[in-house]
Amino acid sequence: MTLLNHSRLYLQRLGYESPPPPTLQTLRDLQLRHVCTFAFESLSTLLRLPVPIDLPSVEQKVLFDGRGGYCYELNQMFLALLQELGFDARGITGRVVMGGLPDARTARTHRLSLVTLEGVRYITDVGFGGMVPSSPLRLDTEAVQATAHEPYRLAFNQQEGSYTLWAEVAGEWRGLYVFDLQVQAAIDYEIGNWYVSTHPASPFLGQLKVALLAPGKRHTLNNAHYAIHCLDQPSEKRVLKNAQELRVLLRDTFGLRVPTHPTLEDAFVDGWPT
Numbered sequence: 001m002t003l004l005n006h007s008r009l010y011l012q013r014l015g016y017e018s019p020p021p022p023t024l025q026t027l028r029d030l031q032l033r034h035v036c037t038f039a040f041e042s043l044s045t046l047l048r049l050p051v052p053i054d055l056p057s058v059e060q061k062v063l064f065d066g067r068g069g070y071c072y073e074l075n076q077m078f079l080a081l082l083q084e085l086g087f088d089a090r091g092i093t094g095r096v097v098m099g100g101l102p103d104a105r106t107a108r109t110h111r112l113s114l115v116t117l118e119g120v121r122y123i124t125d126v127g128f129g130g131m132v133p134s135s136p137l138r139l140d141t142e143a144v145q146a147t148a149h150e151p152y153r154l155a156f157n158q159q160e161g162s163y164t165l166w167a168e169v170a171g172e173w174r175g176l177y178v179f180d181l182q183v184q185a186a187i188d189y190e191i192g193n194w195y196v197s198t199h200p201a202s203p204f205l206g207q208l209k210v211a212l213l214a215p216g217k218r219h220t221l222n223n224a225h226y227a228i229h230c231l232d233q234p235s236e237k238r239v240l241k242n243a244q245e246l247r248v249l250l251r252d253t254f255g256l257r258v259p260t261h262p263t264l265e266d267a268f269v270d271g272w273p274t
Contacts, residue, residue: 003019003084003085004084006059006063007081007084009063010059010063010077010081011081013037013038013063014030014033014034014037015033020085021085021086022085022086022087022117023117024117024122024136026085027082027087027115027117027122027124028135028136030078030082031078031124031125031126031133031134031135031136032134032135032148034074034078034126035126035132035134035212036134036212036213036214036215038062038068038074038126038212039068039210039211039212039254039256040069040070040074040127040128040129040209040210040212041067041068041069041070041208041210041211041254041256042070042204042207042208042209042210043067043208043256043258043259045196045197045202045204045205045206045207046206046207046208046267047259047264047267048205048206049261050197051069051070051072051073051193051197053073053076053189053190053193055076055080058074058076059077061073062074062077065257066255066256066257067257068212068254069127070127070129070196070209071110071112071125071127071128072111072127072192072193072196073127074127075091075111075112075113075125075126075127076091076111076189078113078124078126078127079091079113082113082115082124087115087117088115088116088117089113089114089116089124090113090114090183090184091111091112091113091114091184091189092113092114092179092180092181092182092184093108093109093111093112093179093182093189094108094110094112094165094177094179094180095107095108095177095178095179096176096177097164097175097176097177097178098131098174098175098176098177101175102164102166102175102178103178107192107195108188109192109195109196109202110127110128110177110179110192111127111189111192112124112125112127112128112179113125114139114181115136120138120140121138121139122136122138123136123137123139123154124136124137128176128177129209129220130211130218130220130229131167131169131176132211132213133147133149133152133167134147134148134149134213135147135148137154137165138154139154139163141154142154142156144168148215149213149216149231150167150168150231152166152167152168153165153166153173154166160180161180161181162178162179162180163178163179164176164177164178165178206267207222207223208221208222209221209222209223210250210254210256212253212254216230216231217229217230219253219254221249221250221254224239224240224246225237225239225240226238226239226240226249243264243265
């Protein structure tokens with residue numbers, strides 16, 4: 001199999017020396033390796049910078065500039081890799097309800113992917129921040145599904161034709177997002193990304209959100225609030241004291257090359273709640 005140069009580099013970063021076959025086990029391995037390698041991060045929206053989501057820009061940012069990204073970036077890059085490896089996969093979108101009512105009519109601002117393997121449909125997602133699933137999830141079942149981290153389940157609303165993704169956290173089921181299988185065009189992603197990166201009501205604008213998984217744990221950062229969430233034990237939490245401490249954390253824990261920007265120091269602390 002001949003792959004594009006960026007795809008070969010992507011696979012190398014994920015620990016592959018050669019292209020893997022398009023199987024369910026490969027999909028599981030790819031998703032877990034991605035969420036443990038490439039950080040979800042919103043440094044660009046913190047700095048109120050444009051977030052281009054054309055594939056060359058995303059690949060440059062993530063594979064060459066030492067950055068991560070959010071769903072419109074990471075899930076697009078992941079989908080392009082899956083398609084190049086021969087998976088039957090396409091993008092879909094959803095509405096984030098985490099932290100609110102599971103039936104809330106929020107904006108359609110989340111991107112994920114639908115993969116079909118031997119007639120069985122799965123969703124795969126590498127761009128949902130601190131609660132990103134670490135394994136693909138079978139679509140057409142409401143049974144609890146184990147992942148490499150927390151259990152998840154999907155609930156189908158026949159009247160709406162939509163699915164709700166739930167995760168079990170500390171013994172409680174929490175709704176994460178609602179999605180359907182509507183075919184999306186490039187402009188649909190552009191509109192969602194424009195809202196997320198520029199709208200005053202966006203939870204990302206002027207805010208820093210970072211997440212990276214590791215075996216048995218999740219590292220999350222919400223502005224100055226850092227936490228390590230471990231399976232079957234209490235979370236470790238602390239508040240970062242200054243921008244230098246934050247830079248070190250971003251570099252050493254999340255593997256990010258923090259961009260040089262004239263207002264970066266102010267943006268790290270300006271207006272953040274503690």
